[in-house]
Amino acid sequence: MxxxxxxxxxxxxxxxxxxxxxxxxxxxxxxxxxxxxxxxxxxxxxxxxxxxxxxxxxxxxxxxxxxxxxxxxxxxxxxxxxxxxxxxxxxxxxxxxxxxxxxxxxxxxxxPRSMSWEAAGGLTGNGQGAHIAFKAIGVGPGDTVLINGAAGSLGSIAVQLAREWGAGKVIGTGSEYNHDYIRSLGAEPITYEEGLADRLRRLAPDGIDCAFDTAGGEGLEAAVELVADKSRICTFYAYDRIEELGLRIVRGERTAARLAELAELHVQGKLSLxxxxxxxxxxxxxxxxxxxxxxxxxxxxxxxxxxxxxx
Missing domain, CATH: 3.90.180.10 (Medium-chain alcohol dehydrogenases, catalytic domain)
Incomplete structure (x- = not known):
């Protein structure tokens, strides 16, 4: 072969x-x-x-x-x-x-017959990864959620799942070039620049409840500064900094049931790739x-x- x-x-x-x-x-x-x-x-x-x-x-x-x-x-x-x-x-x-x-x-x-081969081939890893992360940090109704790296394949699925699971506000970091795309997913975009934590405070004056990091850098630093409960921060990028930042390692098992749930969300138009x-x-x-x-x-x-x- x-x-x-x-x-x-x-x-x-x-x-x-x-x-x-x-x-x-x-x-x-x-x-x-x-x-x-x-x-x-x-x-x-x-x-x-x-x-x-x-x-x-x-x-x-x-x-x-x-x-x-x-x-x-x-x-x-x-x-x-x-x-x-x-x-x-x-x-x-x-x-x-x-x-x-x-x-x-x-x-x-x-x-699903309505799902393209490309979407089907690319959903299972990032889709289940975001699902596992959100279960671990307890994303739920009313939460203000920070997604660091919201335009990437993992981050973009995470934004959509946060909205589907009832988050009150989703904020997504990304380059200005990707801001319209991030908005289309259902998040408020914010650029990677100096002073990110202060700008996040203005965007979310009531605080950030949980954060999912897919890009490291300033976005992860800001999450650690702003999220009070460090158990509600997950990084799938900066594994080498988990201990230093006082975070926990998040692991989970991919399952056919979780995959079927994500595929059904795609069929319903609630999850795009x-x-x-x-x-x-x-x-x-x-x-x-x-x-x-x-x-x-x-x-x-x-x-x-x-x-x-x-x-």
Whole structure:
């Protein structure tokens, strides 16, 4: 099968297209013919040599990628509810930048017909990440919520979830170029500039209840200064500063049920995913360069198999 993989740690240049053996579904598993795979900073960290502390084993050649959408084409013993031909979206810690990925049947959910392959392939990681973060910090009705990095793929989903969960006011940091986009999501935009904490005080005179950081820098510093209860601050960016700032590590389990909930919000028009750029699988390295630039809005996705397969 075609895949984008790396045989040593390093920059985006180590990620290249290659031919690798096809995986096959075992008991309790399905094999998915991947239509689209989302690109995340997590993937770039794995490629660069970072190993998560929760049992991930990297072996060369290693295929990165932890979110995908596609069509079930093999079903293992004991699997029900997902016959061959089912359109699904799903998650896996590794191995999604490939024509085929094998996962447990509990790692996929039905793909709504109204959802594009690009949106389905790019929703599962950032969508569940924002959901997990908000459960941890207790976002709820009436809260004033600060989203640091509101125009990115993770931040933009977080803004929409905050509104859906009843937040009274959502404030999103971002460059002035992205302010109209941030407003369209339902947040009040504010620029990254000196004096951010003072400007946030004027924008939220009654205080900020909780904050979700996806960008670090001044936005995270301001959150630590302004949110009284530090347990209601979550960073998915500045992991190296968590202990220094007195924050807690937030972890959670991605689940098919959570993924199905997010997909339903998309169907209802309550959760959209802006696609910034789509790269072919062979240009996965360019996709990593683009996401590591930390510029632009929305999601970067790899197109893996030709959509004409089912269209």
């Amino acid at each position: 075609r895949a984008a993989a790396f045989t040593k740690f390093g920059g985006p240049e180590v990620l290249r297209a290659m031919e690798l053996p096809e995986p096959h579904a075992g008991p309790g598993q399905v094999r998915v013919r991947v239509m689209a795979a989302g690109v995340q900073h997590y993937d770039c960290s794995i490629r660069s040599g970072w190993t998560p502390s929760y049992g991930v084993t990297v072996s060369f050649p290693q295929i990165p990628g932890n979110e995908f959408a596609g069509i079930v084409d093999e079903v293992g013993e004991g699997v029900t509810g997902f016959p061959v031909g089912s359109e699904v979206l799903g998650f896996s810690i590794l191995n999604s930048y490939a024509e085929y990925v094998v996962v447990g049947a509990d790692q996929i959910a039905p793909k 802006h696609i910034r750029q789509v790269f072919p699988l062979e240009r996965a390295a360019d996709a990593h360069r683009a996401i590591e630039s930390r510029h632009g809005r929305g999601k970067i996705v790899l197109k893996v198999n030709g959509y004409e397969y089912i269209r």
